Amino acid sequence: MTTPADPMTPVARLDNVSVRYGRQDVLHDVAAIFPPGTVGLLGPNGAGKSTMLKALLGFVRPTQGEMQVLGYDVATSPLQIRARLGYMPESDGHIPGMNAVSFVGYCGQLAGLPRSDAIQRAHEVLHYVGLGEARYRNLETYSTGMKQRIKLAQALVHDPDLLFLDEPTNGMDPKGRDEMLELVTDLATRKGVSLILSSHLLPDVEATCERVIVMHRGAIATQGSINELTERRRQVFEIRIKGDLDRYVQALEATGAECHGTDEDVMRVFVSPGQGPRDLFGVAMNQNVQVRHLRPSVPTLEDVFAEAIGEK
Amino acid sequence: MPIHDQTYRRYTGTRMDPGSAWLVIARVGMQSMFSRKLFLWVMLAAWGQFFVRAVIFYLSANFPNLDVLAPSVETFRQFFEIQEIFVLFVTVYVGSGLIANDRRSNALQIYLSKPLTRAEYVAGKLTILLVLLLLVTLVPALALLVMEMMFSASLTFLRTNLFLIPAITLYALVEVLLAAFTMLALSSLTTSARYTAVLYAGLLFFTSAVFNILRGATGSSMLAWLSLPANLEQIGDVIFRLPPRFESPWLLSVFVVAVVIGLSALVLERRVRGVEVVT
Numbered sequence: 001m002t003t004p005a006d007p008m009t010p011v012a013r014l015d016n017v018s019v020r021y022g023r024q025d026v027l028h029d030v031a032a033i034f035p036p037g038t039v040g041l042l043g044p045n046g047a048g049k050s051t052m053l054k055a056l057l058g059f060v061r062p063t064q065g066e067m068q069v070l071g072y073d074v075a076t077s078p079l080q081i082r083a084r085l086g087y088m089p090e091s092d093g094h095i096p097g098m099n100a101v102s103f104v105g106y107c108g109q110l111a112g113l114p115r116s117d118a119i120q121r122a123h124e125v126l127h128y129v130g131l132g133e134a135r136y137r138n139l140e141t142y143s144t145g146m147k148q149r150i151k152l153a154q155a156l157v158h159d160p161d162l163l164f165l166d167e168p169t170n171g172m173d174p175k176g177r178d179e180m181l182e183l184v185t186d187l188a189t190r191k192g193v194s195l196i197l198s199s200h201l202l203p204d205v206e207a208t209c210e211r212v213i214v215m216h217r218g219a220i221a222t223q224g225s226i227n228e229l230t231e232r233r234r235q236v237f238e239i240r241i242k243g244d245l246d247r248y249v250q251a252l253e254a255t256g257a258e259c260h261g262t263d264e265d266v267m268r269v270f271v272s273p274g275q276g277p278r279d280l281f282g283v284a285m286n287q288n289v290q291v292r293h294l295r296p297s298v299p300t301l302e303d304v305f306a307e308a309i310g311e312k
Numbered sequence: 313m314p315i316h317d318q319t320y321r322r323y324t325g326t327r328m329d330p331g332s333a334w335l336v337i338a339r340v341g342m343q344s345m346f347s348r349k350l351f352l353w354v355m356l357a358a359w360g361q362f363f364v365r366a367v368i369f370y371l372s373a374n375f376p377n378l379d380v381l382a383p384s385v386e387t388f389r390q391f392f393e394i395q396e397i398f399v400l401f402v403t404v405y406v407g408s409g410l411i412a413n414d415r416r417s418n419a420l421q422i423y424l425s426k427p428l429t430r431a432e433y434v435a436g437k438l439t440i441l442l443v444l445l446l447l448v449t450l451v452p453a454l455a456l457l458v459m460e461m462m463f464s465a466s467l468t469f470l471r472t473n474l475f476l477i478p479a480i481t482l483y484a485l486v487e488v489l490l491a492a493f494t495m496l497a498l499s500s501l502t503t504s505a506r507y508t509a510v511l512y513a514g515l516l517f518f519t520s521a522v523f524n525i526l527r528g529a530t531g532s533s534m535l536a537w538l539s540l541p542a543n544l545e546q547i548g549d550v551i552f553r554l555p556p557r558f559e560s561p562w563l564l565s566v567f568v569v570a571v572v573i574g575l576s577a578l579v580l581e582r583r584v585r586g587v588e589v590v591t
Contacts, residue, residue, distance in 0.1 A: 057425055059586030079330040079427040087425035093418035096409075097344065109336045110426040112327040121323060128320040154422060159323035191320055 009071065011036050011162050011194045012056055017065030019048075019055055019218075026051045027062070028218045034196055038188040040205030040226075041198040042305060043215035049198040050090055052215070053164045057087055070162060083112055086155030090166040090198075092147050094139040100126055101135045104153045111158035118157065125153045129183060145176040152183065163187065165197045169204055177204075184208045206301045214308040221308035230299045234258075234273065238297045239280060240266045243289025251283045260306055266293060268303065333428035337436025342443060345406055354405060358398035358448040361391060366459045373463040383460050385473055389552045391453055392483060396541070398448045399491055404512060406444050407495035409505030410437045411584065416503040424586035434496065434580050441492040450484035475553065483551045487544055490569050494540075497576035500583035516540055533558040537568050544569070 012034040019027040027048045041049045054060050056069050058078035067074040069081045095103055101122050108118030126135040129149040134142070139150060148168060155163055168184065169177040185208050187193045199205050205212055206226065213223040222229065241248055249259045249267075256272035257280075269280065277294060284291045345351045365387070372381035414420050423433050457476060460469055470476070494515070499508045523539035536542040536558035543565035549555065550562045 054587050057586065059421070059424065079429065082425060083327065083330060083427040085425075087421075089418065089421045089425070091418050091421075093422045095419045095422070096413045096417050106336070106340055107422065107426065109340075110333045110423065110428060112330065112333075112427060113323070114326060114328070117323070117325045125320060155425075156320065158327075158426075187320070191322070 009036070010034055010068075012069045012196065013067070014052070014056070015066045017055060017062045017067055019051055019060055019062050021051075021060075026218050027055065030065070030218070030220055032213050032220055032223060034194075034213075035211065036194045037211065038184075038195045038197065038209040040209035040212040041196055041215065042202065042205050042212050042301075043200065043221070044309065045200055046217075047200075047215040048218040049200075049215055050166055051218075053087070053166055053196065053198055057082065057085070057164065083158070084161045086158070086160035086163045088151045088155040088163065088165045088168055090170065092144075093151060094147070096140065097138070099136050099138050100131055100142075100150055100153070103139055103150065104157050107154040108157040113158055121157050121159070122153075125156050128156070129153045130179060144171040145173060148172055148176070148180060152180070156187075160193065162194045163196070165195060167199055167201075168197065169199070169201065181207050202300075202302050202305060212301065212304070214305055216309040222304065226301055226304075229304045230301065234270045234299075235276075236297045236299050236303065237269050237271065237277065237280060238262075238266045238293065238295045239269050239291060240293035241284060241289045242292050243284075244287065245289075248284065248287050248289050251287050252280070255279065255283065260303065268297065270299075270303070330427040331432070333426065334432040334436035334439065337423075337433065338439035338443070341410070341437065341440035345440070345444060351405060354398070354401050355447065358395065358402065359452055361394050362452040362456055365391065365456055366463075369456070369460050370463045373460075373465075383456075383469065385476065385552055385554065388453060388456070388476060388480060389548060389554060391456065392449065392487070392548060393545070395449055395452070396487075396544075399445060399487060400513070400516070402444055402448055403441065403491045403495050404509045407441045407492065408499055408508040408512065410440065411496060411499040412502050412505050412508045415500070420584065421586050430581075430584045434584055437496060438492055441495065442488055445488035445491060446484060449488060450481060453480045453484065479551045479553070483548050486547055486551075486569065489573060490540070490544065493573045493576035493580075497579040497583075500580055534560050536560040537564045540568075540572065 010033045014030050014032045017027055017030045018025065030048075030052065032052075041052065043049050051060065055062055056067055056074060058074050058081070061075075070084055072081045074081060095106065098106065101119065104122035104125060105115075105119040108121050109115055113121065123135065126132055129152050131146060131149050131153065134146060139147070142150060148170065152165070152168065155165075165184065169180050172180060181204060184195060184197065188195050188208065195208075197205060197208060209226065211223070211225045212229065214221040252259055252269060255275065257275065258270040260268045260270070262268060271279065277296075280294060281291060365383075368381050369383055371378045372383070414423070420433075424430065454477070457470065457480070461467060495508070495512055498511045498515070499505070502508050502511070519539045520541050523535055523542055526535045526538070527533055533542075536546055537560045542558060546556050546558050546560065546562050546565040547569065549557055556562050
């Protein structure tokens with residue numbers, strides 16, 4: 001057993017892990033390394049992100065493979081892991097009939113803190129997550145955004161070294177979402193807590209994480225630092241045309257370019273090395289379409305994600 | 313300058329080793345119960361019989377013409393029979409929501425993400441119910457025995473019936489273990505405390521009804537083992553060295569009670585998990 005004293009020792013790793021729910025493969029031969037810092041676990045709903053977190057927590061037993069968290073083997077030392085880990089689940093979770101202070105203090109005691117320390121930490125953590133004024137209110141009266149914050153508070157109360165955040169901004173309004181992401185960033189950058197943030201929202205991951213693991217259909221589609229993954233991609237242009245779009249796309253792809261649609265009326269074209277705006281105009285001229293908008297752009301996490309899961 | 317920094321700080325205090333979280337669950341659960349007025353009234357009512365019998369013991373010990381009221385082994389057996397209704401009330405009031413409410417509010421994943429095992433979680437919940445049930449069975453029964461000694465200022469009754477101490481303890485444990493395991497298992501099957509209470513009461517009344525119908529039809533009590541309350545009564549008679557009230561073998565009753573407790577433990581093992589897998 002090793003402890004992650006070395007700053008580069010992974011906080012979590014999975015070696016060829018498979019998980020089945022009944023007959024369904026939920027994780028298939030997953031190998032991943034989570035270094036210290038903030039790692040985003042990205043993927044569409046049903047990709048296996050939450051299952052991976054639950055497997056790392058020891059909630060589900062893999063059919064094959066080994067997992068380590070904070071240097072401990074998940075199969076043999078789940079309690080040592082959970083003593084140093086905080087988990088913010090995706091679904092609402094609270095203990096009925098309690099107010100925020102008693103709930104968070106109770107969670108602290110469950111995690112091994114003495115009663116007086118747990119209550120003191122509960123007050124501090126509730127202030128930190130922005131629930132200081134509402135800390136004596138019954139949890140059942142909390143709004144969705146407040147419930148997200150209380151889940152973060154209970155995950156933090158015992159001062160974990162590693163936090164698992166499962167969809168932390170679910171159901172939050174834009175202001176609340178920004179505040180939650182600020183908290184996440186603060187924890188990672190100023191408080192020295194390593195984070196694994198599972199989300200299907202690219203902006204959340206992009207705003208908070210240094211590295212990303214993209215999951216698709218229970219497997220790792222790609223992983224690495226966000227900078228590396230975006231730099232690795234080819235030059236990209238945003239383009240809008242007037243004319244036969246399908247024919248233009250076909251002609252572009254014949255030259256080796258790659259076209260991705262967006263929510264707006266522009267498409268993103270990844271050109272092959274050596275290609276440039278002149279080639280895009282040339283193809284347009286040949287296909288008899290007009291280029292109405294052409295702007296160089298930078299590859300984004302969305303592009304990495306789209307490519308990883310094979311989305312066009 | 314703030315007198316106290318209220319931002320997030322790393323914790324440098326002591327931490328307890330894993331293994332004591334069940335005590336936290338039990339302590340907080342019991343505190344929560346004792347903070348409810350209705351529960352306090354139920355407990356007060358449950359101790360009513362103790363006070364009445366204590367007065368009777370006093371009268372029989374101090375007024376020779378009232379020695380017909382003097383305690384006997386049957387007195388303690390009857391004490392438990394009367395307490396059964398309070399065992400039912402406390403089991404339903406305390407136990408029905410113990411796991412069902414946690415399942416309803418997704419608290420299980422919160423609990424199990426802390427350094428505690430599923431067994432510890434169940435042990436904590438079980439302790440709440442066991443302790444509160446023992447407070448209406450074992451504790452008043454033993455206290456009654458102490459009252460008898462105090463009022464009679466003699467150890468004669470206790471010396472003559474020394475087996476009463478283990479009998480009271482054993483019967484109370486069998487009764488509360490059966491009630492607590494059965495209730496917790498039912499509570500783990502639902503997300504509604506009310507539904508759990510109905511299930512538990514239904515289980516007791518249905519098995520008794522089936523037994524009584526068959527008893528009426530056959531004219532024999534050989535099928536007493538079908539009824540959970542009848543099994544307890546049968547075991548109670550044997551423990552208190554009284555003639556068993558039913559014709560069915562008492563060992564069969566012991567077996568049924570053991571099976572029910574075992575099945576309940578199995579249900580708890582299957583149902584108390586950090587993740588619910590629907591296949």
